Amino acid sequence: MNTVLSRANSLFAFSLSVMAALTFGCFITTAFKDRRVPVDIRVSRVMLKNVDDFTGPRERSDLGFITFDLSADIKPIFDWNVKQLFLYLSAEYATKSNALNQVVLWDKIVLRGESTKLNLRDMKSKYFFFDDGNGLRANKNITLTLSWNVVPNAGILPLVMGSGHMSVPFPESYETTKSY
Amino acid sequence: MLSIFNSIPTHMDYKGQKLAEQIFQGIILASAVIGFAYGLIIEQFGWTVYIVLGGFAVSCLLTLPPWPMYRQNPLSWQPALPETTGETLQKPQENLKKKKHK
Numbered sequence: 001m002n003t004v005l006s007r008a009n010s011l012f013a014f015s016l017s018v019m020a021a022l023t024f025g026c027f028i029t030t031a032f033k034d035r036r037v038p039v040d041i042r043v044s045r046v047m048l049k050n051v052d053d054f055t056g057p058r059e060r061s062d063l064g065f066i067t068f069d070l071s072a073d074i075k076p077i078f079d080w081n082v083k084q085l086f087l088y089l090s091a092e093y094a095t096k097s098n099a100l101n102q103v104v105l106w107d108k109i110v111l112r113g114e115s116t117k118l119n120l121r122d123m124k125s126k127y128f129f130f131d132d133g134n135g136l137r138a139n140k141n142i143t144l145t146l147s148w149n150v151v152p153n154a155g156i157l158p159l160v161m162g163s164g165h166m167s168v169p170f171p172e173s174y175e176t177t178k179s180y
Numbered sequence: 181m182l183s184i185f186n187s188i189p190t191h192m193d194y195k196g197q198k199l200a201e202q203i204f205q206g207i208i209l210a211s212a213v214i215g216f217a218y219g220l221i222i223e224q225f226g227w228t229v230y231i232v233l234g235g236f237a238v239s240c241l242l243t244l245p246p247w248p249m250y251r252q253n254p255l256s257w258q259p260a261l262p263e264t265t266g267e268t269l270q271k272p273q274e275n276l277k278k279k280k281h282k
Contacts (some may be wrong), residue, residue: 014208080224
């Protein structure tokens with residue numbers, strides 16, 4: 001500690017250790033928090049087509065078009081350890097060929113500081129709702145849920161499903177629109 | 181350019197070094213506690229980091245330059261002995277003897 005550089009080294013190393021301890025403290029204060037929020041999903045229109053799917057080996061696959069309404073208040077999730085939220089709407093269903101299918105239809109990134117009241121009406125899906133085959137036609141039960149990934153400042157990234165889902169049946173034939 | 185910096189005296193005596201270490205550890209720990217509490221209250225971790233950085237800057241200012249308060253207990257060195265020719269002749273022989281015994 002006789003020279004400036006030696007003192008600066010000691011000071012900087014101590015500051016860094018203290019900063020690491022504070023970051024761990026930040027993680028510990030929010031590690032066991034419940035990050036579920038009630039979510040309200042409504043579907044207004046569903047349409048079904050049978051088109052060529054160039055990403056798979058089949059001849060033609062089912063392509064669904066869903067128009068939905070979404071409302072949720074995600075403000076309780078944000079605290080001092082949350083940097084942003086990655087929200088995504090996924091559809092889950094079962095077909096004859098596959099027991100479980102999950103398709104992401106729409107997603108959004110919500111940064112801290114942006115408006116946290118989601119009130120979306122008549123939204124179209126962002127991504128194609130392709131089925132692996134022809135399992136969407138006359139499917140009785142397709143469940144839409146909103147989930148989110150919490151991106152923290154320090155710690156693990158929990159994947160949380162919102163409490164609230166909506167199940168819709170799909171139309172029996174192609175190129176017909178079903179309204180709810 | 182470095183030779184200019186080498187010529188500025190930056191030493192502190194031992195009690196001064198201990199005092200400097202206590203000062204910066206105290207300042208940084210205090211700013212860490214204050215910063216953690218403040219960040220927790222206003223729900224922004226950025227403020228915690230800013231307060232700790234502020235504490236770091238303050239302790240840099242207080243402990244890096246050799247202020248006079250760190251030089252209050254200088255070591256009392258013995259006065260330098262004047263060198264005579266007899267001593268310079270004896271010294272290499274003494275060094276040789278010490279090396280052999282090791």
